[in-house]
Amino acid sequence: MSAILEIDHVTRRFAGLIAVNDVSFTLNEGEILGVIGPNGAGKTTLVSLISGTLAPSSGDIRFQGHSITALPAFRRARLGIGRTFQIMRPFPGLSVLDNVAVGALFGHGKGTSDLEEARKKARRHLEFVGLDRFADQRADELGGPGRKRLELAKALAMEPKLLLCDEVMAGLNHVEIDEVIDVIRKVRDSGITILVIEHVIKAIKSLSDRLLVIHHGEKIADGEPDAVLSDKTVVEAYLGKRRA
Amino acid sequence: MDLLAQVLINGILLGGLYAIMALGLALVWGVLNIVNLAHGAFIMLGAYLAWHLYHYLGIDPFLGLPITAIVMFGVGYAVQRGILNLIVRAPMFNTLLITFGIEVVLTYLAQLAFSADFRTINPSYAGSNIAVGPVVIPTVRLAAFGVAIALTVAMWLFLLRTKLGRAIRATAQNLVAARLYGVEPRHLYAMTFGIGIGLAGVAGGLYGTVSQINPYIGATLTAKCFAIAIIGGLDNPLGVIVGGLVLGIIESLAILYIGATFGDVASFGVLVLVLIVRPSGLLGRTA
Amino acid sequence: MSIWTRIAIAVVIVAILAALPWFGSDVVVQFGISTLILAVLAQGWNIIGGYTGYASFGNSTFFGLGAYGVAIAMVQWHLPFWVGMVFGAAMAVAFAILLGLPVLRLKGHYFAIATLALAQVVAAIVSNIPLFGQNIGLVLPPLNNDAMFYELALALLVAATLTVAWLTRSRFGFGLIAIRENEEGAAVMGVNTTLYKVMAFALSGLFSALAGGIQAYWITFLDPASAFDISLNVKMIIMAVFGGPGTIFGPVVGAFVLSAISEVLSSEITSVAGLFFGIVVVAAVVLMPRGLADIIRHFRTSGWRYFIQNVKAHRI
Numbered sequence A: 001m002s003a004i005l006e007i008d009h010v011t012r013r014f015a016g017l018i019a020v021n022d023v024s025f026t027l028n029e030g031e032i033l034g035v036i037g038p039n040g041a042g043k044t045t046l047v048s049l050i051s052g053t054l055a056p057s058s059g060d061i062r063f064q065g066h067s068i069t070a071l072p073a074f075r076r077a078r079l080g081i082g083r084t085f086q087i088m089r090p091f092p093g094l095s096v097l098d099n100v101a102v103g104a105l106f107g108h109g110k111g112t113s114d115l116e117e118a119r120k121k122a123r124r125h126l127e128f129v130g131l132d133r134f135a136d137q138r139a140d141e142l143g144g145p146g147r148k149r150l151e152l153a154k155a156l157a158m159e160p161k162l163l164l165c166d167e168v169m170a171g172l173n174h175v176e177i178d179e180v181i182d183v184i185r186k187v188r189d190s191g192i193t194i195l196v197i198e199h200v201i202k203a204i205k206s207l208s209d210r211l212l213v214i215h216h217g218e219k220i221a222d223g224e225p226d227a228v229l230s231d232k233t234v235v236e237a238y239l240g241k242r243r244a
Numbered sequence B: 001m002d003l004l005a006q007v008l009i010n011g012i013l014l015g016g017l018y019a020i021m022a023l024g025l026a027l028v029w030g031v032l033n034i035v036n037l038a039h040g041a042f043i044m045l046g047a048y049l050a051w052h053l054y055h056y057l058g059i060d061p062f063l064g065l066p067i068t069a070i071v072m073f074g075v076g077y078a079v080q081r082g083i084l085n086l087i088v089r090a091p092m093f094n095t096l097l098i099t100f101g102i103e104v105v106l107t108y109l110a111q112l113a114f115s116a117d118f119r120t121i122n123p124s125y126a127g128s129n130i131a132v133g134p135v136v137i138p139t140v141r142l143a144a145f146g147v148a149i150a151l152t153v154a155m156w157l158f159l160l161r162t163k164l165g166r167a168i169r170a171t172a173q174n175l176v177a178a179r180l181y182g183v184e185p186r187h188l189y190a191m192t193f194g195i196g197i198g199l200a201g202v203a204g205g206l207y208g209t210v211s212q213i214n215p216y217i218g219a220t221l222t223a224k225c226f227a228i229a230i231i232g233g234l235d236n237p238l239g240v241i242v243g244g245l246v247l248g249i250i251e252s253l254a255i256l257y258i259g260a261t262f263g264d265v266a267s268f269g270v271l272v273l274v275l276i277v278r279p280s281g282l283l284g285r286t287a
Numbered sequence C: 001m002s003i004w005t006r007i008a009i010a011v012v013i014v015a016i017l018a019a020l021p022w023f024g025s026d027v028v029v030q031f032g033i034s035t036l037i038l039a040v041l042a043q044g045w046n047i048i049g050g051y052t053g054y055a056s057f058g059n060s061t062f063f064g065l066g067a068y069g070v071a072i073a074m075v076q077w078h079l080p081f082w083v084g085m086v087f088g089a090a091m092a093v094a095f096a097i098l099l100g101l102p103v104l105r106l107k108g109h110y111f112a113i114a115t116l117a118l119a120q121v122v123a124a125i126v127s128n129i130p131l132f133g134q135n136i137g138l139v140l141p142p143l144n145n146d147a148m149f150y151e152l153a154l155a156l157l158v159a160a161t162l163t164v165a166w167l168t169r170s171r172f173g174f175g176l177i178a179i180r181e182n183e184e185g186a187a188v189m190g191v192n193t194t195l196y197k198v199m200a201f202a203l204s205g206l207f208s209a210l211a212g213g214i215q216a217y218w219i220t221f222l223d224p225a226s227a228f229d230i231s232l233n234v235k236m237i238i239m240a241v242f243g244g245p246g247t248i249f250g251p252v253v254g255a256f257v258l259s260a261i262s263e264v265l266s267s268e269i270t271s272v273a274g275l276f277f278g279i280v281v282v283a284a285v286v287l288m289p290r291g292l293a294d295i296i297r298h299f300r301t302s303g304w305r306y307f308i309q310n311v312k313a314h315r316i
Helices: A043-051 A073-079 A096-105 A115-129 A144-157 A174-189 A201-207 A225-230 A232-239 B002-032 B039-057 B065-082 B092-114 B139-161 B163-173 B176-180 B185-210 B218-232 B239-257 B260-277 C003-023 C026-051 C059-076 C081-103 C108-126 C146-167 C171-181 C183-188 C193-219 C230-243 C250-268 C270-287 C291-302 C305-314
Strands: A003-014 A017-028 A032-036 A058-063 A081-083 A162-166 A193-197 A210-215 A218-223 B129-132 B135-138
Touching: A003 A043, A003 A193, A017 A043, A017 A058, A017 A193, A017 A210, A017 A218, A032 A043, A032 A201, A043 A073, A043 A081, A043 A162, A043 A193, A073 A081, A073 C183, A081 A144, A096 A115, A096 A144, A096 C171, A115 A144, A115 A174, A115 C171, A144 A162, A144 A174, A174 A193, A174 A201, A201 A225, A210 A225, A210 A232, A218 A225, A218 A232, A225 A232, B002 B039, B002 B135, B002 B139, B002 B163, B002 B185, B002 B218, B002 B239, B039 B065, B039 B092, B039 B185, B039 B218, B065 B185, B092 B218, B092 C108, B092 C230, B092 C270, B129 B139, B135 B139, B139 B163, B139 B185, B139 B239, B163 B185, B218 B239, B218 B260, B218 C108, B239 B260, B260 C081, B260 C108, C003 C026, C003 C146, C026 C059, C026 C146, C026 C171, C026 C193, C026 C230, C026 C250, C059 C081, C059 C108, C059 C193, C059 C230, C081 C108, C081 C193, C108 C230, C146 C171, C146 C193, C171 C183, C171 C193, C183 C193, C230 C250, C230 C270, C230 C291, C250 C270, C250 C291, C270 C305, C291 C305
Parallel strands: A032 A193, A032 A210, A081 A162, A162 A193
Antiparallel strands: A003 A017, A003 A058, A210 A218, B129 B135
16 A cells, blocks of 8 residues: 555644644555544644645645645645535535536546536536436535535546545434445545545544544544544543543 | 925825725725725715805804714715615625715716815915924814824724724624624614714815815725725724825825825825735734 | 527627618717727626626726727837737736736735726826826827727627637636635635636736727827726626626626616716716616626516515615
């Protein structure tokens, strides 16, 4: 297994606050890495640092062996890094289909420049996440669960090598979570490496090959899901000292 | 050196007037998120009101300011309640367009009612000066400066200390907050706009004492108010004092050292630079 | 309507418009020229404002630079008109690229105001440069051929509209729309947002500049006040928004309708025409905030309630 993503002592400070503090880890090709941590632990910041919407204050990020720390977000997207947003931000005025078509038009490599081909691809991705019935609706008419799936379809249409999923299961019911887990597994089977940020521990445990725990911006555990979840510091961070 | 001192004094006096001109625009922008393109036209209306009070009723321009303020407050309250509240949640283009439409209407109404002739408010003391060493300070400009600064500080205290002021400030962050203060949002918005226009009225009254007025002065004044609000930031009413002074001094210096036609270049050039370097204003919070 | 029916209708309308100088009176042709120029400006603004979502108040600057390009080439350098058009367009595009880079980083009101301020700066600088005729202005050699100006303006409008139509079907246009709808979302999907915004600004500037060039040669006089008139910029925004920003024909229809209204008003009630224009703008923003195009789309289903729904959606 070779490393596709290397996070090397990355720190991000905001005015008076350290959101991500000296975090290092590697993500291997074909792996599903789960990242968990309490609210405000710095998980979303981490995704933004990898996707390039935020720049690290220090440290280096390497993708397929090359440093991408200085690259703007769109260049990283073209290298093959796709992400979903926790706060779902579709292109509200565009149809669901065209939202996904943007991913196919741009995305990894340079995308296609043929609109019809992009829409054809987009339709396939909508089918894949189970949204094809809503293809012609405006994106802002979708409900919460629909938007979560749309975020996934948009990112998948970019045909990424690495997919960053920021809380794609939050707010979904059990049935919907199982469906999304299924989709993510299928994505991995198609050869895409995945980093999943999640709040729902049960879901992420069954999904991930490896778990990473972040607390107050620092990495406090990294390893096999079962081992990590029984780790004393992790239990304390998550459940509070009393129950530990 | 004497010339430079004189120019600086002129710039500072002008800056005080600029501050109160921009105060209402900054308040409305910060709280209602409406950039009021008609702000300068309301200043123009205030100036005409003061002119009429002086010429037909013989009311001293400075003593007439409270009347101007109250009348213009009423106009502002009505405009917000009757028109602008209808589009408060519309996209930015639309708020810009509607206030531009109001600007056009006000300018034409003024032209019909007052003709396009230049007017000045000339009280008996208009020509008097105070000499401080080599520097000459025109009394009227000094008085206008004093009133402007005093009102800006009073406005700051109002926003900081009174219940209504706090409600207005809270609303700048979020509309629901207004209800927490027991104020109905529609009323609060109209009060805020009314206060903004009342301040524009006072600014107009003061402007009329130091400069000529005609129905078309509004657009340029609006543009300058923007510049001041941006330089000073929207977070603090005292910011407009800094913004006003910066603009007043830069304009005066540019006119002296580069040429009379460069006053506006300098002020708008500074605006663009500030926007690019620090979009939240010189004094504003960093994003 | 199939795409071919629409194309057929568009071709017929353009043919009728193109034939106008042969049967219309001089007054009608002159009204036509000024309306077509305004329509080009509205369509040009549509690229940066309607499709990319950046409310530019700097397009009147492009117009002015285009006008001065023609005036300087013809008056100062005694070059032919078309060289002036190229020169003016080049100045506008260069301006869009150089100033677009910093200014397009600003969002919302801040971008609007920065472009507004830039327009003032350019106007003031130009009025101090001898080559530009300073405050006095430049007088161009008169060409008494309104039919030519009319056809030129019509051709430019057709070119601008075809460009916008191409946008709606191209990768570039999709990138612009993605930027308008959600700029950060566009960037993480691989859209080079900076490059696209600057290109949209430059394209928008190109059409505005060419319109300015035609206007200058037609009017045969140019000074800073008329070349860099801010209210012209507001007019193009109003026309685009009135017709429907971000649509292919909205800005053109908006320009035609509003020009016709203001023409009728100024001939019927000369003194208060401007007043009515202002009132029309206020009423339009309140009652139909998404333009004529949106009315056509929704009026059939909601009828008169459409207007009430609009007011209800945006008031507090």
